[in-house]
Every structure is written in structure tokens, then in C-alpha cells.
Amino acid sequence: MEELVTQITSYLRGMWRYRWWGMALAWIVGVVAGLVIYQMPDKYESSARVYVDTQSVLRPLMAGLAVQPNIDQQIAMLSRTLISRPNVEKLINMADLDLGVNTSEEREALITRLSRDLRIGSSDRNNLFMLSYADTRPERAQRVVQSLLSLFVESGLGGKRQDADAARRFIEEQIQTYEQKLTEAENRVKEFRLRNMGVLGDGARDYVSQIxxxxxxxxxxxxxxREAINGRDALQRQLVGEEPVLLPQMPSQSGVAVPELDGRIDTLRRSLDELLLRYTDKHPDVTGTRRLIEELEVQKRTQVEAMQASGGSQFGALDANPYFQQMKLALAQADSRAASLNARVAEFQSRLDQLRDQARLVPEIEAELAQLNRDYAVHKTNYDALVARRESANIAVEMNTQTGVADFRVIDPPTLATKPSAPNRLLLIPVAGLAGLLAGFALTFLISQLRPAVVDPRGLRDVTGLPVLGTVSMLATPERTSARRRGLLAFGAGLFAYAGMVAAAVVALQLIQG
Known part of the structure; x- marks a missing residue:
């Protein structure tokens, strides 16, 4: 600590030797700074206060039906981004600031100066904004603030409308896209159902229960x-043990009659008539009965030809036993029933095989149909959501059209300043005086470092590197003491005069401004 004090004392002694240089520079800097401050042009500030009311009675009532953005946040963001180059250029045209601008350089300088000097202050609690601008002409400052206020209100309303229109256009485009996707998905489902209609049916078929x-x-x-076959076999076995009795038989109108075959044919034809009443021509029972009739007719023609060849055309080999005739008829009926049941069994077996084949395809088809339905459901959900959002956006736009995004209330209109707000000469003059003193102090320190001198034994020892055995002090004569006193008085008078000059300048400014 002692070394630090000693070093500071050494610096001050060295600076004291060049105090008059510092005094001269202080006076020069003070006077020049005072003249510069006095010559600075006056600036008149115009300001306006506007309150943005974002509360609306309709908004709570429309909660859940209309899109309600954070208006407070949007207004705060608007206040921070209002001073942009496009808005400043628009402000220049609105306030007629470009009348004296002739070159692009001057216009760029004007834009830069406005972007720097325009001020928008806000209070986050109550949405109260302060718009201000300072200019050398008070009426121009007022005109700029009025234009800025109009631009602030228009940006708040127009920007929201543009956002709403852009949002609606985007939603409309998405709805059209999803309409196309939904139509394509519906067509895929329709085509798939048409291709697999036999398997899917009406969607409610249960193949397990049907099988x-x-x-x-x-x-x-x-x-x-099996019962019909067993009955037919039993009749055939009974017919084998009977001895037929041949009786003369008159020929029929159509030729030689074969009673056995004619009876079976008649029975089958009656059965065919009954089947046609219940089924179509392509039913298996009908086709089987017709096939059996054709076989019997062929057999009859063969027997007739044989009888004609043997000369027994006038007598038929008719069994005279009535019981035998009944058994023959019963056998024909049994043959017809067996053929009909055989056709029915074949038809049921064919249907069962077809159902089993379809049942094996059902899981794969159902999985593919589920995938198609899932894609359709996703597109349908997104489409419904977009339609609901579009309606919500439309309601929001109508609500904003009726009630407005926010209510801009001008608390204080732009003022026309009568007194300059800048520069603050009463503050700048003392600052200039202090700056002069600091400049003089810095000059004396710089000269003392450029032209150092030894002022104490320690400094001499540090410079020479030799030990100092002693010092010889200078005797203070009356003449030297008197000269030193006069120097101190002159330096003090200079400082006092400098301070008085600063004080006089402050008082003069107060009188001029007040």
C-alpha cells in the first residue's frame, strides 16, 4: 500500500510541473464544447398515447366455436415490429417527408434516421403504448407521430385480416386435397367390394354357421x-323271386306297349310335373328325372324293336300279377327318388366345397378391407376436422368484422411541442466543463510520462540503480516563496474562473430558456 501511495504521489508531482498545459487545454476544450453545445439545433418532441382494448364481451360467449388467438401477444409483437423498413417508407409518404429528398442517398439517410429516432414504448400490464418522435420542426414531429399512430392502428387491423384470409385459403386448399383423397379411398373400397361381392355379400354372412x-x-x-337305395334294393330282391305271367295285350295307338316301362315312364313324368311346380328346369332333381325318363324311353324302344323282330307285337310280356305290377311301380318310384336324392347330395356337396374355399379367402379379404377402411377413416377424420376448423375460422372472421380485433383508443393525441426537448444544454454544459478538466488532466499525465523527471530519492535510485546516500534540500528564500505563492494563486484563479465560466453559462441558458 505504501508503494502504491508513493507511486501515485510521484505521478502527481510529475503532472504538477505541466499544470499550465493542462489548464490551457481545459479552457480550450471547455470553450469549444460550450460553443458546439450552443450551436446544436433544438429538437421538439411530439408524443401520443394509445390504449388497445383487447377485451370483448362476445369473445367469452364464442369460446369453443370460433378461433380466438392471443390478441395481447399479437399487439405486443406488433409494437415491437412496427418500425420496419416497409412501414418507415410508408410513414415517409404519409407524413410528406420526401418532399425535400432528391437522391436515393438522401432517402436512405432519412429512412435510417427515422428508424433510429422513432420510439414506441409499452406497458405490458394494461396495453398502453407511447409513440414519440423528435424533430427540429415541431409541426413535422407532430405530423410524423400522427402518421405513426394511423399506421399502428391500420397494421393491427389489416394484419389480422390478412392472417385470417391466409388461414382460410390454406384450410380450403387442404379440404380440396382431402376431398380428392377421400374420393379415391371411397372408389377403392367400392371396387374392392364389387370384386369380392360373392365372398363379402352384405357384410353380415357367417361362413362357420353356413358351413x-x-x-x-x-x-x-x-x-x-341311403334309405332310398336300400328300399330300391329290397324291391329288386323281391322282384327277382316272382314268376311273371304273360297275358295278351292290345297294342296302343302309338305302337307296341311295354307295360313295365310305360308304368315307370308315367310315374316319372308325374314326378317331373310335381318337381317343375317347385323348381326350375335347371334344378338337379328335374335334370336327373328327365335323364332317367330318356333312358327308359331308349330301353323301351330297344324292347319294342326286339318284340317286333320276334313277331310278338300283338302281345306284351305283361306280368298278370297285380302285386307284381305294384312292386314294379314302387321300384320305378324308388329309382326316381334315388336319382333325385343323388342329385341333391351332389348339389349340397358342391355348395359345401364352394363355401369352404370362400371361407379360406375371408381372412385375407377382410384384412385388405380393414386396411382400406382404415385409410378411409383417417381421411374422413381429417376432412371432418378441416371442415369444422373452416367453419370456426369463418365465425372468427365474422366476429372480428363485427367487433374488431381490438379497440384502439387514443388517450393523448399527438402534441405540438412549444419548447425543445433536446439537447439538454443545462446538463451538457457542466458535462463539457468536466470533459475539459479531464482532457487537461490527461494531457499533463501524458507529458509527464513522455518527459519524466526525478522528484524524490527513490526515483533517483530506481533510475540509476545506485544507492542514494543522502539528499540536499533547497532553501526557501523569500523571493522563491513569494513566486510560488503567486503561481498557486494564479493557478487557483484559473480554475475558479473556469468553474465560474461553466456556472455563468448554465445561468445564462436558464435565463434564455425560461
Whole structure:
């Protein structure tokens, strides 16, 4: 600490030797700074206060029906981004600031100066904004603030309308896109259903229950077929043990009659008539009965030809036993029933095989249909959501059109300043005086470092590197003491005069301004 004090003392002694240089520079800097401050042009500030009311009675009532953005946040962001180059250029045209601008350089300088000097202050609590601008002409400053206020209100309303229009256009484009996707998905589902209509049916078919029911019907038909075959075989065995009795038989109108075959043919034809009443021509029972009739007719023609060849055309080999005739008829009926049941069994078996083949395809088809339905459901959900958002956006736009985004209330209109707001000469003059003193102090320190001198034994020892054995002090004579006193008085008078000059300048400015 002692070394630091000693070093500071050494610096001050060295600076004291060049105090008059510092005094001269202080006076020069002070006077020049005072003249510059006095010559600075006056600036008149115009300001306006505007309150943005973002509360609306309709907004709580429309909650959930209309899109309600954060108006407070949007207004705050607007206040921070209002001073942009496009807005400043628009402001220049609105305030007629470009009347004296002739070159592009001057216009760029004007834009830069306005961007720097325009001020927008806000209070985040109550949405109260302060717009201000300072200019050398008070009426121009007022005109700029008025234009800035109009631009602030227009940007708040127009920007929101543009955002709403852009949002609606985007939603409309998305709706059209999803309409196309939805149509394509519907067409894919329709085409898939048409291709697999036989398997899908009406969507409510149960192949397991159908296969079970058809299996029961097949088993029942097979049982009936076995019963019919067994009955026919029993009749055939009974007919084998009977001895037919041939009686003369008159020929029929159509030729030689074969009673056995004619009876079977008549029985089958009656059965065919009954089947045609219940089924179509392509039914298996009908086709089987017709095939059996054709076979019997062929057999009859063969026997007739044989009888004609043997000369027995006038007598038929008719068995005279009535019981035998009944058994023959019963055998024909049994043959017809067996053929009908055989056709039914074949039809049931074919249906069962077809159902089993379709049942094996059902899981794959259902999985593909589920995928198509899932894609359709996703597109349908997005489409419905977009339509709902479009309606919400339309309601929001109508609500904003009726009530407005926010209510801009001008608390204080732009003022016309009568007194300059800048520069603050009463503050700048003392600052200039202090700056002169600091400049003089810095000059004396710089000269003392450029032209150093030894002022104490320690400094001499540090410079020479030799030990100092002693010092010889200078005797203070009356003449030297008197000269030193006069120097101190002169330096003090200079400082006092400098301070008085600064004070006089401040008082003069107060009198001029006040």
C-alpha cells in the first residue's frame, strides 16, 4: 500500500510541473464544447398515447366455436415490429417527408434516421403504448407521430385480416386435397367390394354357421339317399323271386306297349310335373328325372324293336300279377327318388366345397378391407376436422368484422411541442466543463510520462540503480516563496474562473430558456 501511495504521489508531482498545459487545454476544450453545445439545433418532441382494448364481451360467449388467438401477444409483437423498413417508407409518404429528398442517398439517410429516432414504448400490464418522435420542426414531429399512430392502428387491423384470409385459403386448399383423397379411398373400397361381392355379400354372412347348416343338410340328404337305395334294393330282391305271367295285350295307338316301362315312364313324368311346380328346369332333381325318363324311353324302344323282330307285337310280356305290377311301380318310384336324392347330395356337396374355399379367402379379404377402411377413416377424420376448423375460422372472421380485433383508443393525441426537448444544454454544459478538466488532466499525465523527471530519492535510485546516500534540500528564500505563492494563486484563479465560466453559462441558458 505504501508503494502504491508513493507511486501515485510521484505521478502527481510529475503532472504538477505541466499544470499550465493542462489548464490551457481545459479552457480550450471547455470553450469549444460550450460553443458546439450552443450551436446544436433544438429538437421538439411530439408524443401520443394509445390504449388497445383487447377485451370483448362476445369473445367469452364464442369460446369453443370460433378461433380466438392471443390478441395481447399479437399487439405486443406488433409494437415491437412496427418500425420496419416497409412501414418507415410508408410513414415517409404519409407524413410528406420526401418532399425535400432528391437522391436515393438522401432517402436512405432519412429512412435510417427515422428508424433510429422513432420510439414506441409499452406497458405490458394494461396495453398502453407511447409513440414519440423528435424533430427540429415541431409541426413535422407532430405530423410524423400522427402518421405513426394511423399506421399502428391500420397494421393491427389489416394484419389480422390478412392472417385470417391466409388461414382460410390454406384450410380450403387442404379440404380440396382431402376431398380428392377421400374420393379415391371411397372408389377403392367400392371396387374392392364389387370384386369380392360373392365372398363379402352384405357384410353380415357367417361362413362357420353356413358351413355347419349346409353340412347338416348334406348329412340329411345322404341319409335319405341311403334309405332310398336300400328300399330300391329290397324291391329288386323281391322282384327277382316272382314268376311273371304273360297275358295278351292290345297294342296302343302309338305302337307296341311295354307295360313295365310305360308304368315307370308315367310315374316319372308325374314326378317331373310335381318337381317343375317347385323348381326350375335347371334344378338337379328335374335334370336327373328327365335323364332317367330318356333312358327308359331308349330301353323301351330297344324292347319294342326286339318284340317286333320276334313277331310278338300283338302281345306284351305283361306280368298278370297285380302285386307284381305294384312292386314294379314302387321300384320305378324308388329309382326316381334315388336319382333325385343323388342329385341333391351332389348339389349340397358342391355348395359345401364352394363355401369352404370362400371361407379360406375371408381372412385375407377382410384384412385388405380393414386396411382400406382404415385409410378411409383417417381421411374422413381429417376432412371432418378441416371442415369444422373452416367453419370456426369463418365465425372468427365474422366476429372480428363485427367487433374488431381490438379497440384502439387514443388517450393523448399527438402534441405540438412549444419548447425543445433536446439537447439538454443545462446538463451538457457542466458535462463539457468536466470533459475539459479531464482532457487537461490527461494531457499533463501524458507529458509527464513522455518527459519524466526525478522528484524524490527513490526515483533517483530506481533510475540509476545506485544507492542514494543522502539528499540536499533547497532553501526557501523569500523571493522563491513569494513566486510560488503567486503561481498557486494564479493557478487557483484559473480554475475558479473556469468553474465560474461553466456556472455563468448554465445561468445564462436558464435565463434564455425560461
Amino acid at each position: 355347419g347348416a349346409l353340412t347338416v343338410q348334406l348329412q340329411q340328404a345322404q341319409l335319405e339317399l
